[in-house]
Amino acid sequence: MADQEQPKTELESSTPLEQPGSTVTQVRTYKAKGRIVGMSIAVLAIWAALYIVASAIPALPVPGMAGMITLNAIMTAISGMILGPAAAIANAAGGIVSMILFPYGFSAGPLGFLTVTMGGLVAGLFMANKWVLAAIAEILIIGSWFVNPQSWQTGMWMVPLPYSAIALLVIVIKPVRDWVRNAIITQNKKTMWLAVFMMCIIGHAAEFLTTNTMVNWMFNLSWQYWVPTLPYWIMVDTVVILASTIVGVGVLVGLKKARLPLFPTTLEK
Amino acid sequence: MFSVSLKSLNSPLQKLDGRTKLIFLAVIFILVLLFTDLLYITALLALVLAAWFIAKLPTQPLKEMMQFFLWIAVIILIVQVFFYPGTTNLVHISKPVPAIGFSGYLTLEGILFGLAMVLRLVVIMIVAPLMVMTTPLPELMLALVKLKIPYKFAFIMTTALSLLPSIQNRSAIIQQAQLCRGISYDSGGKFITKLKASVSLLIPLILGAFRDSQTLEVAMNSRAFGAPIKRTFLLESRFTPVDILVIAGAFMLLTVGVMLRIQGFGVY
Secondary structure, three states, rough: OEEEEOOOOOOOOOEEEOOOOOOOEOOOOOOOOOOOOOOHHHHHHHHHHHHHHOOEEEEOOOOOOOOOEHHHHHHHHHHHHHHHHHHEEEEEEHHHHHHHHOOOHOOOOHHOOOHHHHHHHHHHHHHHHHHHHHHHHHHHHHHHHHHOOOOOOOOHOOOHHHHHHHHHHHHHHHHHHHHHHHHHHHOOOOHHHHHHHHHHHHHHHHHHHHHHHHHHHHHOOOHHHHHHHHHHHHHHHHHHHHHHHHHHHHHHHHHOOOOOOHHHHHHHO | OOOOOOOOOOOHHHHOOOHHEOOOOOHHHHHHHHHOOHHHHHHHHHHHHHHHHHHHHHHHHHHHHHHHHHHHHHHHHHHHHHHHHOOOOOEEOOOOOOOHHOOOEEEEHHHHHHHHHHHHHHHHHHHHHHOOOOOOOHHHHHHHHOOOOHHHHHHHHHHHHHHHHHHHHHHHHHHHHHHHOOOOOOOOOOHHHHHHHHHHHHHHHHHHHHHHHHHHHHHHHOOOOOOOOOOOOOOOOOOOHHHHHHHHHHHHHHHHHHHHHHHHOOOO
């Protein structure tokens, strides 16, 4: 049998147990290791499986985008809100497997899973109140767009502007950031919709700009492609963000109604 | 939406170790991004196609992929052919239009660069299916673990894969239930109808899956997931002399490619 590295033994002095006829003894225990960044591996595996299934379900037809937006586009934005930073891991796992099973949906090729990973990471860090890390990740994503000399052409600065700029502002401005997080955590009926919309903008902006950057590096598309098609892509992004908002609110409310653990409230712990 | 699955059960490629194929995939991906010269990218495409035929894979998936990516390929070609700043004028189209960066001519460099980018797209898109169609998924997962991908991450992927049938079943059941409530999943429906259908499917699917995750978590804990034990695997993965030869060849190819690129070859 092939073997894997030996996990480090974690011997701990647990609560002393009284044995008949003996004094206090030590028992061997181990720490529960079924969590990543505070999130249960079972939940992450389930999310990854959902992601793979969603990759095979066409949701919205989009000309010019290799067919359709599949349901996984909707799930990326809400993953951070539900799973926290661990969403990056679940999305990456789901992304890799769905890329293997349905490679046609990934215009960025074998590295296509990075786009959904970044989307989940930025949204998850924001939701876990790690706003500095979220801002750094978002700035790196925006910066990676401008590193490519192609992006120094006329009007190319406009491409990351619509949603990435909004996302960065929401992450950085404290009152807005706190308002969005609180509205989601407390599930305020009046404000939750807008807060989830903002949250979805953060997740999608990271995903879309990472995709655009990778496509730009791979195919050297000039401003003659990006600038005229920008209104069209803004429209597509808006549709996906709106769909994510509807699903996101439904899932949050559903989790509470079904008395399932409400993940956003436990993220900071 | 198509999917790819294991197609080649008895071919030289199928016999290779999963790690070898992953390394081959990475090398081809790096090389195709290194070069922008049509000749070099055509050579890489020929290599990938040769591997495709050595693997005795059917050509039908290739045709489907080409049809699927035709639209993107046409866009890439048009943008590069009309707007690449070439110097060798071939065909006069119109007066120069400086506002959109069009010189008025189709240039040789523009056409070659456009074709190179289209072929780059083709290579990128067929190299991953080539690996998947010749490698069973459990072997692929084992290869990832052997390549020092953290076990927890590999576990998430394998568990997700094993949960797929049950989630697909649940998805089908939810769709049937929503159909009874008058929600249409017809592909020819209106945009708003499709949006409603997506929402009506996703919310119960996610909530149901989260309920299942509690059971899975209990099962994992009761089996002492993460306990300090020596982990073993059902499948075994060993390099054969052919694997070593292929890996050596791939690294040699990568080295030559990087050297050529540093010398200034393979780019416009």
